[in-house]
Amino acid sequence: MLHKSIRWRIQLWHGVLLSCLMAGMLTTFFLYERSERLRTIDDQLTSLATVLLPRFAPPRGEPDLDRPPPDEPDRHPENRADSSEFAKSPYYYVAWSPRREIVAKSPAAPAVPIPGPVSRGTTRLIRARGDFRELAMFTPEQSGVLVGVSTAPLTAQLHRLAGELIAAGLVLLSFGLAGGWFVAGHALRPIGEISATADQIAGGERSKRIPIEEADSELGRLATVLNRTFDRLEKAFEQQVRFTADASHELRTPVSVILTQVQLALTRERSGAEYRETIAICQRAAERMRVLVNSLLDLARIDSGEFDLTLEDCDLAKVASGALDMVAPLAHQKGACLRSSIESVPVRGDALKLGQVLVNILQNAIQHNAAGVEISLTVQRGQDKAFLRVSDNGVGIPGEALPQLFERFYRVDKSRAGGAGGAGLGLAISKAIVEAHSGAITVESTLGAGTVFLVSLPIGSFTSS
Amino acid sequence: MRLLVVEDEEDLRHGLEQALREEGYAVDAAGDGTDALYKAETWEYDAIVLDIMLPGLDGLEILRRLRKKKTVPVLLLTARDGFADRVRGLDLGADDYLIKPFDLGELIARVRALIRRSAGAPSPVLALGTVSVNTAARTVAVDDKEIELTAREYALLEYLLRRRGAVVSRTELYDHLFAEEDESYSNLLDVHVCNLRKKLGKDFIETRRGHGYVVE
Numbered sequence: 239m240l241h242k243s244i245r246w247r248i249q250l251w252h253g254v255l256l257s258c259l260m261a262g263m264l265t266t267f268f269l270y271e272r273s274e275r276l277r278t279i280d281d282q283l284t285s286l287a288t289v290l291l292p293r294f295a296p297p298r299g300e301p302d303l304d305r306p307p308p309d310e311p312d313r314h315p316e317n318r319a320d321s322s323e324f325a326k327s328p329y330y331y332v333a334w335s336p337r338r339e340i341v342a343k344s345p346a347a348p349a350v351p352i353p354g355p356v357s358r359g360t361t362r363l364i365r366a367r368g369d370f371r372e373l374a375m376f377t378p379e380q381s382g383v384l385v386g387v388s389t390a391p392l393t394a395q396l397h398r399l400a401g402e403l404i405a406a407g408l409v410l411l412s413f414g415l416a417g418g419w420f421v422a423g424h425a426l427r428p429i430g431e432i433s434a435t436a437d438q439i440a441g442g443e444r445s446k447r448i449p450i451e452e453a454d455s456e457l458g459r460l461a462t463v464l465n466r467t468f469d470r471l472e473k474a475f476e477q478q479v480r481f482t483a484d485a486s487h488e489l490r491t492p493v494s495v496i497l498t499q500v501q502l503a504l505t506r507e508r509s510g511a512e513y514r515e516t517i518a519i520c521q522r523a524a525e526r527m528r529v530l531v532n533s534l535l536d537l538a539r540i541d542s543g544e545f546d547l548t549l550e551d552c553d554l555a556k557v558a559s560g561a562l563d564m565v566a567p568l569a570h571q572k573g574a575c576l577r578s579s580i581e582s583v584p585v586r587g588d589a590l591k592l593g594q595v596l597v598n599i600l601q602n603a604i605q606h607n608a609a610g611v612e613i614s615l616t617v618q619r620g621q622d623k624a625f626l627r628v629s630d631n632g633v634g635i636p637g638e639a640l641p642q643l644f645e646r647f648y649r650v651d652k653s654r655a656g657g658a659g660g661a662g663l664g665l666a667i668s669k670a671i672v673e674a675h676s677g678a679i680t681v682e683s684t685l686g687a688g689t690v691f692l693v694s695l696p697i698g699s700f701t702s703s
Numbered sequence: 704m705r706l707l708v709v710e711d712e713e714d715l716r717h718g719l720e721q722a723l724r725e726e727g728y729a730v731d732a733a734g735d736g737t738d739a740l741y742k743a744e745t746w747e748y749d750a751i752v753l754d755i756m757l758p759g760l761d762g763l764e765i766l767r768r769l770r771k772k773k774t775v776p777v778l779l780l781t782a783r784d785g786f787a788d789r790v791r792g793l794d795l796g797a798d799d800y801l802i803k804p805f806d807l808g809e810l811i812a813r814v815r816a817l818i819r820r821s822a823g824a825p826s827p828v829l830a831l832g833t834v835s836v837n838t839a840a841r842t843v844a845v846d847d848k849e850i851e852l853t854a855r856e857y858a859l860l861e862y863l864l865r866r867r868g869a870v871v872s873r874t875e876l877y878d879h880l881f882a883e884e885d886e887s888y889s890n891l892l893d894v895h896v897c898n899l900r901k902k903l904g905k906d907f908i909e910t911r912r913g914h915g916y917v918v919e
Binding site: 483486487490491493494495496497498499501502505506519522523651 | 712715719783806807
């Protein structure tokens with residue numbers, strides 16, 4: 239699991255990069271330091287050789303016999319000083335004649351092979367010989383002087399330096415790694431919180447939200463988006479729970495009716511009329527369940543986006559008169575008076591579904607009002623819209639009920655007295671149908687004066703939403 | 704025994720009424736909250752079957768108001784699965800509840816149990832002398848020999864036995880044995896008492912003139 243952790247992976251990459259970087263930097267530093275020190279040595283060797291060369295290599299022609307070799311200190315005070323200086327110093331020198339014979343050398347000089355011969359024009363040669371670094375300078379006549387020094391102390395210094403650098407590097411690396419671990423952890427902490435919160439929500443604590451510390455950071459923005467999503471999910475979940483509870487509640491009543499009636503009928507021998515009565519009641523209950531189940535299926539299709547409209551050019555006048563025909567028997571039975579003023583308006587839509595909307599609104603008007611109510615249906619052509627208007631002079635709808643009128647399972651009158659009450663799904667479905675036609679449905683009502691439902695639909699061409 | 708059934712769904716209400724009547728209860732019914740509260744406060748019921756979702760006043764509100772005046776046992780009917788309604792109902796003073804859809808037999812058994820418990824007699828068998836009444840099976844035996852009683856006679860006997868030792872007035876008997884819609888003649892009670900005496904023994908029910916009847 240460790241290799242799957244982002245923190246560990248970040249740490250690994252961080253470690254590898256940091257190590258390479260540090261190794262590169264320290265190596266560069268070490269090499270620079272080493273070359274600097276060698277250059278210092280070379281500079282010193284050069285200046286020494288520059289001083290010594292004229293002494294041992296006389297000018298072109300015969301050798302300078304006036305000038306004694308430096309190993310005869312008595313003759314020249316400066317040479318003596320040189321000699322004593324060389325006696326104490328780590329430097330040594332060797333001088334030779336054009337015939338490659340050693341003419342002078344410092345007391346401490348080791349056995350040095352005379353370099354060369356060199357090609358004409360070469361005046362200087364630097365070489366590393368074992369633990370020694372030597373610089374030879376030549377005259378054009380091939381006489382010359384070699385100055386050398388032991389590099390053992392330098393090598394030791396460099397070894398020490400390398401050790402110190404490695405130690406410092408390791409310390410820095412561990413600080414870097416610790417810092418990286420901390421920074422990665424700090425940066426990833428919100429992700430941990432996000433996943434912990436999501437876990438809790440998945441575990442049922444649906445009201446949990448991700449704590450947001452820096453709303454403007456990348457993770458802060460992510461958390462904000464996730465919180466909004468959680469809000470929507472919670473709301474949808476609650477709606478779903480309420481919907482299920484309402485739906486089961488609506489189904490329980492007819493089931494209770496059927497169970498009670500059937501169990502009652504079976505307790506003893508009944509007359510044919512009593513059985514018929516029982517069967518009729520069961521039929522009514524089953525009918526109600528069928529309507530409810532159909533409505534629930536409609537809603538399920540609407541919710542899943544599988545609400546298929548059969549789009550065709552249709553005339554609202556035909557839809558309206560069809561709806562009037564359908565509700566006429568009910569209106570007659572309930573003593574409602576239907577009026578209509580219908581003009582032909584072409585719309586592109588599903589005639590069956592639009593008819594369902596009208597029938598639903600008309601049925602509501604008939605069933606929720608007392609006998610003698612006047613209901614009028616108007617189909618009108620507007621500028622670019624078709625209007626269906628159903629108005630009545632009935633009891634009206636209380637103002638506080640209007641905003642919830644199109645909600646699922648909402649019933650203004652909680653009772654089902656007189657068989658008027660459906661499940662409270664009709665208007666919710668009607669609204670979905672109208673909106674699927676890119677239309678709108680609104681309601682206005684005055685208590686005691688009447689209610690007006692207005693459906694507006696786009697005329698002619700219609701685009702699926 | 705007289706019951707009140709409160710249920711707004713007409714078909715269900717009629718079914719319950721009929722079923723309980725066939726069990727020998729005198730049954731009144733109400734289809735909305737206001738009517739239900741009026742009846743519950745006016746009459747002396749032995750138990751009330753009360754639906755929670757009602758037009759007008761809901762069942763819980765009826766219960767809350769009723770409990771200020773009466774201790775009549777109440778069986779709540781609810782169509783909701785959630786426990787909130789039931790907890791509230793029980794806390795408001797309901798004695799039992801059933802979730803729709805329910806089994807008719809269970810409802811009747813629960814009503815019987817409610818009546819039994821409210822009368823302070825947890826046993827389903829009431830016995831006095833040689834007469835024993837099994838209220839669950841609705842059978843009556845004298846000297847271990849089963850005898851036939853009409854529903855009304857049985858109800859009268861059960862009521863008197865539950866109030867044994869107390870003088871029960873004719874008004875109380877009318878209240879508990881006849882529903883609102885029942886036709887009751889003033890001498891109907893005398894006829895039933897007379898028949899019971901024939902079947903159970905002449906002295907089983909005593910008449911306290913001007914007060915009522917008593918069994919001891």
